[in-house]
Amino acid sequence: MQIVDINCSKKYQIIIEKGIIDNLGNILNDYSDVNKFCIITDSNVSGIYNEKIKGIMSKCNAEIIYYTIEPGETSKSGEVYLKIMEFLAKNQFTRTDMLVAIGGGVVGDLTGFVASTYLRGVDFVQVPTTILAAVDSSVGGKTAINLKSGKNLAGTFHQPVKVICDSDMFDTLPKDIRRDGFAEVIKYGIVNDKELFDKLSGNIDIEYVIKKSVLAKARLVEEDEFDNGNRRLLNLGHTFGHAIEIAAEYKYSHGEAVAMGIVIVSKAAVAEGFLAKKEYDKIRKLIQTYGFNLEPEFTAERLYEIILLDKKREGENITLVVPFGIGDSRLVKLTLEEVENYLIEGLN
C-alpha cells in the first residue's frame, strides 16, 4: 500500500493499493454522518465492475444510489451535469451526503463539478480507474464540464475528501487508454522526477509509478493551488500537444498529442542549447517504447497558427515549459517569434 498526503486548502489522502476496492464499503463507513452515497460511474466501468461494486457496497451501512453516464468526453456536458443534479434532488440528497466517482477523468471531472455546486458543495470520494485519472485528476482539485465553445471551460476547484486507487482495476483498461496515461507519467519524470523517469523502462511497479507521479504533481500543486506559477510546469508538452489535438481535430488522443508535444519541445531545447542531445535521445526512446506515434503530419506553420489563438497566450508572449534536463524542466517566457522558431526546430 502507498499513501500520499495532499496538503492543499483541504488535506486529504490518496491511497494506492492492489485490490483496495474490496474495502470500499468499510472505508466509506468511516464517514458515519453520511446517510446516502451516490455512486457515479460510466457504462463501461459498470459493465465490468457492476456486480463487484454492488457486492462491496452491500457492506456499507448507508443507503446507496447509483447514476451511470455514457462513456466518453460528450458526457462532460451541461445536459448531463443538470440531469445528475436533478437526480440527486429527486433522491433527497442532502449537504451531508456524499458522491463517489468511480471511473476515469470524465467521471471524475463531472462528479467533482456536481459535488462543488450541488447545494453549494458536497463532499466526494474519487476512485480513479484509469492511469490518467489516478495521476492527473486525483491531485489539484480541478473539476470541469465542457461548453460547446471548448473543453473544460466551466469548472471549479474542489478537492475530494479521499482518493482510493485500486491498481488492479487498470488491468481491464483498453491498451491505448493505458498507454495514454503513461504520457503524463513520463511528463512528471521529465518535469521534476528523474528517478521516476529512470524506473519507467523495463518492468514497472505500477503502485510506485502512481505514487511518484502523484507526488510530482502534488509538489507543484501545493505551492500553487490556483495555477499561476510553477504549477504551469505541468503543461510540459501540452502547448504543442494541444495545438496538435486541434490541428488533427482530436484524431489523436490526448496522450498521443502530449507525447508528440514533449518530443517537439525537447528537440527544440537541444537546438537552443538547453538540453543535452543524449538526454533528448533518452526521452524520445522512452516515449517510443510506450508505443506512441511520434510523427505528427503537421507543419510548424499550421501549429503556430493554432497557438496564436491559445487562451494561455499572454499578449505577445507565451510561457513554454522547456526541459533543461530529465527531472529539470523550467518555464521560459518566449516571444511569439521565438515560439515559431521552437516549432521549426522541434519538427525538423
Ligand code: ADP
Ligand atoms: P481518462 O482517460 O481521461 O481518464 P475517460 O474517463 O474517458 O478518460 O476513460 C477512458 C475510457 O476508459 C472510457 O471509455 C472509460 O469508460 C474506460 N474505462 C475507465 N476505467 C476503466 C477500467 N478500469 N477498465 C476498462 N475501461 C475503463
Ligand code: ZN
Ligand atoms: Zn494532459
